Amino acid sequence: MKRRARFLICIFALGGAGLALRLPRLELRPMHVDEAVHADKFHTLWQAGRYVYDLNEYHGPTLYYFTLPAIWLTGVADYAHLTAAHLRIVAVVFGTCLILLLVLLADGLGRWEALWAGGLAAVSPALTYYSRYYIQESLLVFFTCLMIGAGWRYLRTRRAGWAFLAGMAVGFMHATKETCIIAIGSALLALAITAFWYRRRAPAPVASRRYLASRALLAAAIGAGIVSVPLFSGFFVNWAGPVDSIRAFATYFQRAADHGVHQHPWHYYLHLLTYWRAGAGPIWSEGLIVGLALLGLVAALRGRIFGKSVWLLRFIAIYVILITVVYSLIPYKTPWCMLSALHGMTLLAGTGAVALVRMVRSRAAQAIIAAGLIGGAGQLAWQARRANSFKYCASERNPYVYAQTLHSVVDLADWLRQIAALHPAGRDMVIKVMVENCWPLPWYLRDFGRVGYWEGVPQSPEAEAVIASSRYQAELERRLSGRYEVHNFGLRRDERLVVYIRQELWDSYLRHMQAAGQSTRKAGP
Amino acid sequence: MSKLSRLTARKALALWLLAALGLPLATGQESQSQSGKRPPESQQTEGGRSGGKLVPLDLKLPRPAFKGTPAHVPPGTNLEPPRKGPRPPLLVPPGTKNVALGRSVISSDPEPIIGSLKLITDGDKEAKEGGYVELGPGLQYVQIDLKQKYSIYAILIWHFHISARVYRDVIVQVSDDPDFIQNVQTVFNNDHDNSSGLGLGPDKEYWETYEGKLIDARGVTGRYVRLYSKGSTADDQNHYTEVEVYGLPAQ
Numbered sequence: 001m002k003r004r005a006r007f008l009i010c011i012f013a014l015g016g017a018g019l020a021l022r023l024p025r026l027e028l029r030p031m032h033v034d035e036a037v038h039a040d041k042f043h044t045l046w047q048a049g050r051y052v053y054d055l056n057e058y059h060g061p062t063l064y065y066f067t068l069p070a071i072w073l074t075g076v077a078d079y080a081h082l083t084a085a086h087l088r089i090v091a092v093v094f095g096t097c098l099i100l101l102l103v104l105l106a107d108g109l110g111r112w113e114a115l116w117a118g119g120l121a122a123v124s125p126a127l128t129y130y131s132r133y134y135i136q137e138s139l140l141v142f143f144t145c146l147m148i149g150a151g152w153r154y155l156r157t158r159r160a161g162w163a164f165l166a167g168m169a170v171g172f173m174h175a176t177k178e179t180c181i182i183a184i185g186s187a188l189l190a191l192a193i194t195a196f197w198y199r200r201r202a203p204a205p206v207a208s209r210r211y212l213a214s215r216a217l218l219a220a221a222i223g224a225g226i227v228s229v230p231l232f233s234g235f236f237v238n239w240a241g242p243v244d245s246i247r248a249f250a251t252y253f254q255r256a257a258d259h260g261v262h263q264h265p266w267h268y269y270l271h272l273l274t275y276w277r278a279g280a281g282p283i284w285s286e287g288l289i290v291g292l293a294l295l296g297l298v299a300a301l302r303g304r305i306f307g308k309s310v311w312l313l314r315f316i317a318i319y320v321i322l323i324t325v326v327y328s329l330i331p332y333k334t335p336w337c338m339l340s341a342l343h344g345m346t347l348l349a350g351t352g353a354v355a356l357v358r359m360v361r362s363r364a365a366q367a368i369i370a371a372g373l374i375g376g377a378g379q380l381a382w383q384a385r386r387a388n389s390f391k392y393c394a395s396e397r398n399p400y401v402y403a404q405t406l407h408s409v410v411d412l413a414d415w416l417r418q419i420a421a422l423h424p425a426g427r428d429m430v431i432k433v434m435v436e437n438c439w440p441l442p443w444y445l446r447d448f449g450r451v452g453y454w455e456g457v458p459q460s461p462e463a464e465a466v467i468a469s470s471r472y473q474a475e476l477e478r479r480l481s482g483r484y485e486v487h488n489f490g491l492r493r494d495e496r497l498v499v500y501i502r503q504e505l506w507d508s509y510l511r512h513m514q515a516a517g518q519s520t521r522k523a524g525p
Numbered sequence: 526m527s528k529l530s531r532l533t534a535r536k537a538l539a540l541w542l543l544a545a546l547g548l549p550l551a552t553g554q555e556s557q558s559q560s561g562k563r564p565p566e567s568q569q570t571e572g573g574r575s576g577g578k579l580v581p582l583d584l585k586l587p588r589p590a591f592k593g594t595p596a597h598v599p600p601g602t603n604l605e606p607p608r609k610g611p612r613p614p615l616l617v618p619p620g621t622k623n624v625a626l627g628r629s630v631i632s633s634d635p636e637p638i639i640g641s642l643k644l645i646t647d648g649d650k651e652a653k654e655g656g657y658v659e660l661g662p663g664l665q666y667v668q669i670d671l672k673q674k675y676s677i678y679a680i681l682i683w684h685f686h687i688s689a690r691v692y693r694d695v696i697v698q699v700s701d702d703p704d705f706i707q708n709v710q711t712v713f714n715n716d717h718d719n720s721s722g723l724g725l726g727p728d729k730e731y732w733e734t735y736e737g738k739l740i741d742a743r744g745v746t747g748r749y750v751r752l753y754s755k756g757s758t759a760d761d762q763n764h765y766t767e768v769e770v771y772g773l774p775a776q
Contacts, residue, residue, distance in 0.1 A: 281638060282638070395662070406760060490761070493759060496758040514725060
């Protein structure tokens with residue numbers, strides 16, 4: 001079998017391993033507030049066939065458009081029957097295909113280096129965890145890698161088709177998330193620095209050629225435009241969309257400097273990746289990837305590598321440094337934003353792993369080091385499984401959990417469905433929700449016909465079921481007329497919900513439960 | 526307030542008053558939950574082997590970690606109203622002591638997120654990091670093996686009292702069967718709608734405080750004590766700082 005074929009089989013096997021960690025039990029984790037909002041935005045596109053870009057919120061439309069084929073393929077009838085798994089499969093596909101993209105870079109990184117990088121990307125707990133999240137991040141990382149891969153292929157082959165594909169990747173990045181500007185800017189600056197480096201240190205395999213021909217630039221610009229403009233305009237309906245997509249950068253630059261609840265210190269991402277422990281909880285670390293990336297970085301800067309192109313590796317090294325520094329310096333931080341930098345680290349870590357193995361000459365010693373690294377990767381896979389388990393997927397002991405919805409909300413929705421089954425109007429019974437940040441409750445109550453949402457207590461708070469933040473409890477007691485049974489649920493950590501059920505309805509529910517007899521339910525997940 | 530809750534509250538008050546006055550109690554109506562019998566309330570007054578003489582149970586409480594629980598409890602709520610003044614003493618036969626101290630504990634979650642199951646019976650009930658065991662989300666239980674059969678008069682539970690929270694579906698059962706299939710007696714159950722599938726519970730939810738939750742077990746006999754919960758209003762996990770079981774060897 002030829003080397004290339006063997007390499008492709010290995011990459012696809014790693015893709016399979018990545019899929020095995022990303023795909024199982026996608027509904028396990030309760031919907032995060034952001035996921036529920038995106039589900040609602042997708043619902044508008046799906047049902048109304050219309051997309052209007054909002055330059056202040058929600059990011060770009062690619063997530064919603066790529067969800068459409070997933071829904072068509074699964075044959076979901078309506079929004080009420082849509083599940084978290086239907087939505088999250090989009091992120092799973094992009095998160096898995098990210099591993100396969102290494103075929104574009106293999107002749108630059110070296111095949112062993114690419115395989116190590118693919119293996120580490122497959123088992124990285126953070127990459128795995130957020131590849132099961134219905135947000136834009138896994139798409140953004142995929143398109144960023146596609147931009148770099150296609151760009152590299154253009155430099156190798158000088159074919160305009162690759163420049164066109166790289167341009168399309170840029171268009172998709174733009175239509176995915178406004179923070180693409182950080183990845184694009186870092187890549188351009190890294191390209192410029194690498195080019196400057198090689199102008200001073202000739203001869204170099206790539207520097208001897210012209211990097212960017214006008215034809216290639218034109219092809220890339222067409223590729224970007226052909227993707228970005230139709231997506232932002234809702235396929236030529238809303239022409240303000242493409243303009244707003246540029247104006248939005250001002251909004252996001254301002255938000256980046258905001259000192260709100262998402263403000264974290266500069267070392268937040270590095271802390272999450274290297275050593276993280278909440279209280280007396282378990283220890284989490286992707287230190288293996290960070291450590292190997294540092295080794296790869298040193299090897300790249302010194303030029304002592306065993307891959308094919310020092311030029312590419314230096315470009316990646318500078319790109320990773322820049323994107324890590326920029327994301328670290330921005331006060332606004334959410335843990336999924338580190339994915340772009342982390343994926344770059346896996347590329348460097350591939351080189352670091354090969355450098356470590358070849359640091360010794362003895363075959364036996366090399367085998368021992370390789371076995372140790374495989375063991376380390378296995379430990380990362382174990383952490384990834386743990387991060388996505390029922391026990392940890394929504395637990396604050398998990399570093400990747402951020403403002404997560406509690407399982408209690410899922411219980412609340414199931415409980416309301418049981419109660420509604422006893423109401424003459426069924427799921428058309430009136431439910432009033434009084435919660436300042438009510439998401440993801442609209443997702444969990446999407447199969448109820450008459451649900452109203454308020455950010456305070458309305459004029460007439462009475463309903464068959466009232467769901468309120470605990471902060472409104474005293475006011476509700478004063479203003480609610482009629483008798484209610486009151487229960488407590490959790491929404492997010494330390495956010496208590498008070499749920500009022502009209503007494504007659506509650507009494508009939510209790511009678512029903514008594515008649516239903518003993519359940520066989522047992523403890524545990 | 527549900528009728529069941531009102532009934533239980535009145536019964537408890539009447540029992541306490543009669544016991545405090547040293548009067549013999551009438552045999553209470555035996556209530557039965559769906560998966561475990563309620564112990565007869567008359568057992569409390571038998572006073573074990575003391576011939577009816579009862580003494581207040583001596584409890585050693587940890588230091589409070591926070592001040593005050595949400596004071597407003599609406600009418601009709603499933604929550605215990607805040608108590609004014611100290612907790613009324615629970616009367617038990619003389620010689621009653623904590624028989625769970627140092628006893629072995631198993632759980633539906635054998636690999637806790639934080640801590641070990643030993644912490645539940647180690648005698649340390651202070652609110653502090655490292656002083657509690659954290660179990661996974663959903664309905665989970667811990668089970669204490671008392672090593673022999675006891676007449677149990679009180680069970681005192683501290684789930685987590687570093688911050689105010691309400692644990693959901695707290696169910697406490699006693700049995701002499703380690704699998705809790707036969708002779709299961711439920712001494713506390715605040716699962717009002719049987720959502721945990723262990724029977725409808727008439728008891729109320731309560732705020733966690735340094736005082737712990739004191740349950741009158743009314744002299745029920747058994748070797749094993751099992752305690753269920755299903756997360757809290759603060760998070761999905763289940764916590765135990767300490768569980769004390771007060772009893773005397775069963776005759």
